[in-house]
Every structure is written in C-alpha cells, then in structure tokens.
Amino acid sequence: MVVSMLLLIVELGEASSLKDKRRTVSAVKEKLRHRYRLSCAEVDLQDSLRFAQIGAALVSNSHDYGEKVLRNAVTFVEDHYDLDVLEVQIHSETYE
Numbered sequence: 814m815v816v817s818m819l820l821l822i823v824e825l826g827e828a829s830s831l832k833d834k835r836r837t838v839s840a841v842k843e844k845l846r847h848r849y850r851l852s853c854a855e856v857d858l859q860d861s862l863r864f865a866q867i868g869a870a871l872v873s874n875s876h877d878y879g880e881k882v883l884r885n886a887v888t889f890v891e892d893h894y895d896l897d898v899l900e901v902q903i904h905s906e907t908y909e
Contacts, residue, residue: 814872814874814907814908814909815872815873815874815875815876815879815905815906815907815908816870816871816872816879816905816906816908817870817871817872817873817876817879817880817882817883817903817904817905818868818869818870818883818902818903818904818905818906819851819867819868819869819870819883819886819887819901819902819903820856820866820867820868820900820901820902821866821867821868821869821887821890821898821900821901822858822864822865822866822867822898822899822900822901823841823864823865823866823867823890823896823897823898823899824863824864824896824897824899825837825838825862825863825864825865825895825896826895826896826897827895828862828863829862830862831860831862834861834862834865837865837894837896838855838865838867840894841853841867841890841894841896842854842855842867844889844893845867845869845886845889845890848886848889849871849882849885849886849889850871851869851870851871851882851883851886852869852870852871853867853868853869854867854868854869855867855868856868864899865896869883869886871883876905876907879905880903880905883903884903887901887903
C-alpha cells in the first residue's frame with residue numbers, strides 16, 4: 814500500500830473576512846475530493862486571512878500513480894482558482 818501526501822500552501826487574494834476565506838478553501842477541498850478522490854483538510858493557518866495550508870492524501874498501489882494524481886490536482890488548483898500557490902510538497906510512503 815502506498816500513501817501519497819500533498820501539502821499545499823496558498824495565498825488568497827480577495828478574502829476580506831474569515832468567512833470569505835472559508836468559502837474559497839471549502840470550494841477547493843470539495844473539488845479535490847470529488848474530482849481526484851482525495852482526502853482533504855485545512856491543516857494550518859486557519860486564523861490567517863491571506864494564507865491557507867491544505868493537506869491531501871491518496872491511497873494506491875503505486876508511487877508514480879499517487880504522485881501523478883497529486884501533481885494534476887495542484888495544476889487544477891492553479892488553473893481554476895484565484896489564488897497563488899506558494900509551496901507544494903508531495904511525498905509517498907510505502908506500507909507493507
């Protein structure tokens with residue numbers, strides 16, 4: 814079993830309140846869940862208006878497949894949302 818993990822730090826440009834930020838972050842998480850079948854959560858920076866840290870994970874049987882799906886998810890976020898991706902970390906662990 815391979816667990817592929819994504820850490821995504823983004824800067825939100827137009828959030829004027831925590832409610833606006835939550836709306837944007839929730840939309841990103843829901844789209845990643847449904848389009849790429851990822852488990853997602855906002856894992857840090859919850860009180861920041863400008864920044865969000867999103868974690869995502871995928872269980873598969875291949876490092877290559879898991880990391881490819883996560884790279885595609887990052888590209889989707891960059892192309893479809895009004896935010897700047899500041900940091901991306903993708904890592905896979907094998908469990909036997």
